[in-house]
Amino acid sequence: MENFRQPRDIAQVLLSVLFLALMIVACLWIVRPFILGFAWAGTVVVATWPVLLYLQRLLWGRRSLAVLVMTLLLVLLFVIPIALLVNSIVDGSGPLIHAVTGGEMTLPALDWLNGVPLVGAKIYAGWHNLLDMGGTAIMAKLRPYIGTTTTWFVGQAAHIGRFMMHCALMLLFSALLYWRGEQVALGIRHFACRLAAQRGDAAVLLAAQAIRAVALGVVVTALVQAVLGGIGLAVTGVPYATLLTVVMLLCCLAQLGPLLVLVPAIIWLYWSGDTTPGTVLLVWSCVVGMLDNVIRPMLIRMGADLPLILILSGVIGGLIAFGMIGLFIGPVLLAVSWRLFSAWVQEVPAPDNEPVAIPEALARTKGEEA
Known part of the structure; x- marks a missing residue:
């Protein structure tokens, strides 16, 4: 009995792969705003899952009570302190950025070095020699980079609205994952x-x-x-x-x-x-x-x-x-x-510790085949 093999429809295969790729891309595009929050929540839940189980045993086996306690703990111990910290950075960073970018920050004179016994006076003299040879010019060249770096770091914390949105998503997804983990x-x-x-x-x-x-x-x-x-x-x-x-x-x-x-x-x-x-x-x-x-x-x-x-x-x-x-x-x-x-x-064994012997063995194998 002859078995005739059906020819493969290349167009059908390509269109199927293209359709699946479009569906995957569309789904990822839709859930894109929630990906970071879900990843953050997954990290928190995986790390604190033993704590949830311990609380559940203490609370008469009630998963709902354990989830409520864990969510409140996340708010009190994690979300609120971080939100206050970010808000304090945004409020208090203005004078620092102005001092860095406005030229008010200069290299210190370090007059207290004169009070250090034995080596204090020499270090003080060497430091001021460095200042006299161009310390102010060095600071002037470094100031734009320092200002740019400081502004960038503060700018990362300034997106407090987006950060709080991710915190809210993290709490929501964490509660859901705790409930149906x-x-x-x-x-x-x-x-x-x-x-x-x-x-x-x-x-x-x-x-x-x-x-x-x-x-x-x-x-x-x-x-x-x-x-x-x-x-x-x-x-x-x-x-x-x-x-x-x-x-x-x-x-x-x-x-x-x-x-x-x-x-x-x-x-x-x-x-x-x-x-x-x-x-x-x-x-x-x-x-x-x-x-x-x-x-x-x-x-x-x-x-x-x-x-x-x-x-x-x-x-x-x-x-x-x-x-x-x-x-x-x-x-x-x-x-x-x-x-x-x-x-x-690590699924395969490690290579031989003598790498010199490997080319020789390969050359012998090729010679035998020839």
Whole structure:
């Protein structure tokens, strides 16, 4: 019996693919305003899902009460502080931008160096020699770049309306995901299995681990250190404490630590003669700086360890691409991609440790075939 194979209709295949592509693009275009909010909510829900289950057990097994408590906690501990922080940056950044761009910011004279024993006078003389040789000209050349950078960072926070819209969407989607989390997770795993069978299911689980690692080991640690450091700056009377707190949050998210902001603030307090607040901030900075070594290992064990350069690239790239929300979404996207890529590479054994022998073996194989 002969089996006649039907010829493939190329036009039908092309039109089917084109129709599916148009439908996918149209759907993405429609949900485009909600993508960032949903991604943010997914990160929050995946990271805090064990807390929801714990609250549900405490509240007599009532999922509705647990969802209500978690939503209120997100509002009180996350949305309101960030909104107040962004609003304070917008209100208090005007004098700083004017000082930077208007030429009022100059290099300091550092007269206090004369009081430092042994080396103070030499450092003071060297500093003023640098100023005499063109320190003012150097500052004049750097001022436009400093002003542009400062204005850009403040401009990212100035989109407070869009930011609050994403916060509202994050709360709405978080409540929905808390309410139907098991069904949503099962649907995502089912779709992944349809695409790549068991590998697809494993990819979803690895992505969840990466999200939890970033949210707990990076974001939570950075928020705790930045808030405590900001409290220390405000109590000791350091000017622009709100703006410095945001810079400290960026440094902590980028794994650079809060001391890049706190140490110059301590030096400024001693320089201005406020030795008591400077000593208080010095002791407080030691506590805040050591929190990283206490909180991070405990939280990282709940997720997965990630490379430093990946987190740094995610923070900076996310801020440039998505604004303030990118501080949280950028590292998550790179972490998920890195975990999936790493799992895919490790499916095959590592190459031989002696790369010199590989070309020789290949040459022998070609010679035998010839």
